[in-house]
Amino acid sequence: MEYFSEGFATALTLLLALDPETFSAVWATGVVTVLALAVSLLLGLPLGFALGHFRFPGRRGVRLFVDWMLSLPTVVIGLIVYAFLSSRGPLGEWGLLFTVPGMAIGLTLLGLPIIISMTATAVESTDTRLTQTLLSLGADRWQLLLATLSEARFAMALAAASAFGRIVSEIGIAMMVGGNIKWQTRTITTAIALETGKGEFATGIALGIVLMLVALVVNLLVNLLRGRSNGASVGRLA
Amino acid sequence: MSAPLFALRGIEAAYNGASVLHVPKLTIPRGSILGLAGHNGSGKSTLLKLLGFLLEPTAGVLEFEGRVVDRAAMRAGHLLRRRAVLLGQDTCLLKRSVAANVAYGLRLRGLPAPEALLAEALALVGLDYAEFGQRSWRQLSGGEARRVALAARLVLNPAALLLDEPTTGLDRASVQHVQRAVLAARKARGATLVIVSHDVEWLKSCSDTLLTLEDGRILG
Numbered sequence: 163m164e165y166f167s168e169g170f171a172t173a174l175t176l177l178l179a180l181d182p183e184t185f186s187a188v189w190a191t192g193v194v195t196v197l198a199l200a201v202s203l204l205l206g207l208p209l210g211f212a213l214g215h216f217r218f219p220g221r222r223g224v225r226l227f228v229d230w231m232l233s234l235p236t237v238v239i240g241l242i243v244y245a246f247l248s249s250r251g252p253l254g255e256w257g258l259l260f261t262v263p264g265m266a267i268g269l270t271l272l273g274l275p276i277i278i279s280m281t282a283t284a285v286e287s288t289d290t291r292l293t294q295t296l297l298s299l300g301a302d303r304w305q306l307l308l309a310t311l312s313e314a315r316f317a318m319a320l321a322a323a324s325a326f327g328r329i330v331s332e333i334g335i336a337m338m339v340g341g342n343i344k345w346q347t348r349t350i351t352t353a354i355a356l357e358t359g360k361g362e363f364a365t366g367i368a369l370g371i372v373l374m375l376v377a378l379v380v381n382l383l384v385n386l387l388r389g390r391s392n393g394a395s396v397g398r399l400a
Numbered sequence: 401m402s403a404p405l406f407a408l409r410g411i412e413a414a415y416n417g418a419s420v421l422h423v424p425k426l427t428i429p430r431g432s433i434l435g436l437a438g439h440n441g442s443g444k445s446t447l448l449k450l451l452g453f454l455l456e457p458t459a460g461v462l463e464f465e466g467r468v469v470d471r472a473a474m475r476a477g478h479l480l481r482r483r484a485v486l487l488g489q490d491t492c493l494l495k496r497s498v499a500a501n502v503a504y505g506l507r508l509r510g511l512p513a514p515e516a517l518l519a520e521a522l523a524l525v526g527l528d529y530a531e532f533g534q535r536s537w538r539q540l541s542g543g544e545a546r547r548v549a550l551a552a553r554l555v556l557n558p559a560a561l562l563l564d565e566p567t568t569g570l571d572r573a574s575v576q577h578v579q580r581a582v583l584a585a586r587k588a589r590g591a592t593l594v595i596v597s598h599d600v601e602w603l604k605s606c607s608d609t610l611l612t613l614e615d616g617r618i619l620g
Contacts, residue, residue, distance in 0.1 A: 292494075295488075295493075
């Protein structure tokens, strides 16, 4: 038990002393997560809305593809992105391998299907009754689109929180595409793996505490949003 | 003499190729109340959706306010739906306050929504603005929610108010409020009403004309 308590005490010291190496990993994690989440939201919200709202040929196939992307192992995503960004890959000349933007591309592929799928589900679940309601109140096409997005706002925020949680805690893509370079692409998860492997248990615990706090906040947020989103059914008339 | 609000000739409606409604001739005068009775699946709600421009007929001529509603008119269907407003069985409230729900249709039309107007509409359905105005949609009972939905349509002062089972599933007090509001809509505002209900006694008491539908056809 001494081993644990010593590691925990050193971890707290590192955090309270704002240890540069520890916080470099925290900073890299923050930057890459914000980038990946921003792109996932920018692309995923309109695509998810279109998938949930419109009926078009091949829609089920697209839905199947998105759901398949959700279950894709992260190391496979990392492998594909690595192959594209490596010097011999089609995007090799962009020089993105082992960089933060390169990692963000990989993590976007992780977050994007979550946003698309959850937004589509949110829009689908509100659509039938909501569309009838808005049309009967006199909404034109644009008003219908905007109001539907507005009504699905809790569910879309839930999608964003879920994607954030998945991206921030990912390791496979970060390791393969980022290369775990100290002061540059070393994130919380890759640093924990490395430091623990080196026997630097305290650093691993310190970073683990940060990650757990982030996970706790995200889960609290998700629970709050899920409650509000589920409450939507109360809106149904008798 | 002014044209009737609705005039239907040879109207057919179908779902997935199967005919569900056949109306050779139907005229609904302005300011009248038409009651529609019939069993489930008899075509009542389909007829209401046609009159509310939420469904296009597969054949026949539909005239509204003296004008034929053709494909071109249906492309700007929201302009028609702003005149003939439907409160359907699938209607829901928006995730907003009661006041915002009642004001929503006015805002869609770019019209002001003064508190006095919202309060008047809520009073018609027996709800006090001071008590309910800022209440969230999630704090309403089923009966209150339906009355708010009705108020949100009454405030629009439409030419036609189309009500699909407005009292189904409500408690006695809510039913009375809805029934009073329906009569007030005609008396105070001159609205034309088409009401679908299983409560035939109520339809008999409030309608100028009561029609019964069976298998998509009007029996009389």
